[in-house]
Amino acid sequence: KAFVMDGDKSDFEEEIALEKSRVKRSVLEALQEERKKLPIYSFRDELLQAVHDHPVLVIVGETGSGKTTQIPQYLHEAGYTKHGRMIACTQPRRVAAISVASRVSQEMGVKLGHEVGYSIRFEDCTSKKTILKYMTDGMLLREFLVQPQLESYSVVMVDEAHERTLSTDILFGLVKDLAPARPDLKVLISSATLDAEKFSNYFDLAPIFKIPGRRYPVEIHFTKAPEANYLDAAIVTTLQIHATQPPGDILVFLTGQEEIETVEEILKHRMRGFGTKIADLIICPIYANLPTELQAKIFEPTPEGARKVVLATNIAETSLTIDGIKYVIDPGFCKMKCYNPRTGMESLLVSPISKAAAKQRAGRSGRTSYGKCFRLYTAYSFLNDLEDNTAPEIQRTNLGNVVLTLSCLGIENEKLFQFEFMDPPPVEAITKAVELLYAQNALNVGGKLTKVGRRMAEFPLDPMLSKMIVASEKYKCSDEVISIAAMLSVGNSIFYRPKDKQVHADNARMNFHTGNGGDHIAHLNVYNSWKESNYSTRWCYENYIQVRSMKRARDIRNQLAGLLERVEIELTSNSNDLDAIKKSIISGFFPHSARMQKNGSYRMVKNLQTVYVHPSSGLTKVLPRLVLYNELVLTTKEYMRQVTEIKPEWLLEIAPHFYNPKHFEELSSKKTQWM
Numbered sequence: 001k002a003f004v005m006d007g008d009k010s011d012f013e014e015e016i017a018l019e020k021s022r023v024k025r026s027v028l029e030a031l032q033e034e035r036k037k038l039p040i041y042s043f044r045d046e047l048l049q050a051v052h053d054h055p056v057l058v059i060v061g062e063t064g065s066g067k068t069t070q071i072p073q074y075l076h077e078a079g080y081t082k083h084g085r086m087i088a089c090t091q092p093r094r095v096a097a098i099s100v101a102s103r104v105s106q107e108m109g110v111k112l113g114h115e116v117g118y119s120i121r122f123e124d125c126t127s128k129k130t131i132l133k134y135m136t137d138g139m140l141l142r143e144f145l146v147q148p149q150l151e152s153y154s155v156v157m158v159d160e161a162h163e164r165t166l167s168t169d170i171l172f173g174l175v176k177d178l179a180p181a182r183p184d185l186k187v188l189i190s191s192a193t194l195d196a197e198k199f200s201n202y203f204d205l206a207p208i209f210k211i212p213g214r215r216y217p218v219e220i221h222f223t224k225a226p227e228a229n230y231l232d233a234a235i236v237t238t239l240q241i242h243a244t245q246p247p248g249d250i251l252v253f254l255t256g257q258e259e260i261e262t263v264e265e266i267l268k269h270r271m272r273g274f275g276t277k278i279a280d281l282i283i284c285p286i287y288a289n290l291p292t293e294l295q296a297k298i299f300e301p302t303p304e305g306a307r308k309v310v311l312a313t314n315i316a317e318t319s320l321t322i323d324g325i326k327y328v329i330d331p332g333f334c335k336m337k338c339y340n341p342r343t344g345m346e347s348l349l350v351s352p353i354s355k356a357a358a359k360q361r362a363g364r365s366g367r368t369s370y371g372k373c374f375r376l377y378t379a380y381s382f383l384n385d386l387e388d389n390t391a392p393e394i395q396r397t398n399l400g401n402v403v404l405t406l407s408c409l410g411i412e413n414e415k416l417f418q419f420e421f422m423d424p425p426p427v428e429a430i431t432k433a434v435e436l437l438y439a440q441n442a443l444n445v446g447g448k449l450t451k452v453g454r455r456m457a458e459f460p461l462d463p464m465l466s467k468m469i470v471a472s473e474k475y476k477c478s479d480e481v482i483s484i485a486a487m488l489s490v491g492n493s494i495f496y497r498p499k500d501k502q503v504h505a506d507n508a509r510m511n512f513h514t515g516n517g518g519d520h521i522a523h524l525n526v527y528n529s530w531k532e533s534n535y536s537t538r539w540c541y542e543n544y545i546q547v548r549s550m551k552r553a554r555d556i557r558n559q560l561a562g563l564l565e566r567v568e569i570e571l572t573s574n575s576n577d578l579d580a581i582k583k584s585i586i587s588g589f590f591p592h593s594a595r596m597q598k599n600g601s602y603r604m605v606k607n608l609q610t611v612y613v614h615p616s617s618g619l620t621k622v623l624p625r626l627v628l629y630n631e632l633v634l635t636t637k638e639y640m641r642q643v644t645e646i647k648p649e650w651l652l653e654i655a656p657h658f659y660n661p662k663h664f665e666e667l668s669s670k671k672t673q674w675m
Ligand code: ADP
Pocket: 038, 061, 062, 063, 064, 065, 066, 067, 068, 069, 070, 099, 100, 102, 103, 299, 318, 319, 320, 321, 322, 323
């Protein structure tokens, strides 16, 4: 009998296997049909000819025309991947790199990570088989450190060039420089906007290939009066559209994860209030830290009778195209990095978008039929308050990482100032970066890379974090310091604080602050306790810790441990010596020091700016006299996030080029308080 059953089973399994392959084939066929409907398809041969004829080609096409997903496939079909050579396609955002790679792997009917893969910081989903490699622009930049001539690539496509991220701008200079040495390399610069002349001029008048897009008219609505609270306005508008407008999905542009989660929560609550009186509203968030498995949800077709609302950051402006969007809600803001080269202060700031971005956002509603865009600001504000374009990131960021990377490539000293930037950064910004790297011992007096600098460059981190890690060798606490670095790299999603359990969550959080005077050490305590619980999920729930973030931290930590080995720093633990750990942190972050003022605010020791302890810090109750912070965020005030108590003598000992005793006179006159 058992024999018969076995036979049945294998028949059955065979049947399932057959059915599976039939489904797979029909899905593939359907995807191939879809590919042919994209605007770019009718230009396939012309495009391949142009690539064949020119070493550098600028490609312009509306978002959604098929540039990112199709061009690498066309090139592969045309033989550019022979002999295992790769086609690189860069994306400014890691979510876009993952999402597009996953789509292309489906279209090609291969497993993600095999022929089609992606590479983002701390996550390499490629293999020996990989020929189409979607990667963040930052990762291609790092590739130059390993193979300065990019030998394993036949084509480099710098996609979303209009975004002008820092890494993209540096890539422009490097690939331009590379051209004479690599006559066989094809460089494609692709962009969604029409100011392609600028790219063409920069690349010695490279030809421009235009892909005409399909576009339907978009009706634009402005508010009559300025909105006091754009989140409220966005929620009300979403519900109004849902209740009164014909079918079609909604896309709302918000500035970050926190806003998206708030809006999601309120929308869910309001929808519950309506009960069955109103059609289903499917809420899909999308932002950089959203776990990969949840990201695919935004692309799932909306069921009949329901409506989808996508709550997105800037990522949906050009990088991702979601079919079916008919209504766009644009509050007019995005999060932007701002840097003051004079003070060396960098912070993230919610800022008004540009007119160009507003137009791009509106356009997302008119892709498949006519659309509507609701701008939550006045027409007057659009005309008078918004800039035409956003300044490229290179002009509003700290250049520490760029200078370190370029130095590794032999672009040092005066060569840094001669580097051919498309839009040069302020000279002070370069000088400031060089000075800081010098104070960190990464560059010597002659501006040349030191051993410390070379080791720092191995880490895909901001130089402050890399220096902290490299310095941990001296203080014999590399084990602890890479845990802290990993936790800081995960971002601000470690602690979970549900609205109805805030008190519990805050108490749980304070348990990790055991008189050690700082958020950095608290992060270490969280990591170590989780490790002691044997990486338990239950432990995370009990302590209001996000298990996903912890897993990511563990992953990053493992990679940092691997990199330690590469730079030959031993993994040593010194967990009882918190001073040693703090000194390692100071070795990287010494410019971020601030002293308390009488009113409870802080003042940066070097440049005298006023700053505050972020309410999320464990240090809000007992304020130490001197602190060091990880980063600044500007909301209503300039806030320090992740704050740790330090001592003035440590700063003098570790950063003598940066501080002198005068900076601390006031503090040391009250020295007893420090002992
Ligand atoms: P472009 O780069 O020109 O903006 P894309 O190549 O990104 O255009 O997009 C082409 C089409 O592929 C769009 O219709 C888009 O909806 C679809 N697409 C892209 N990524 C995905 C995905 N992850 N899932 C489903 N569809 C996708």
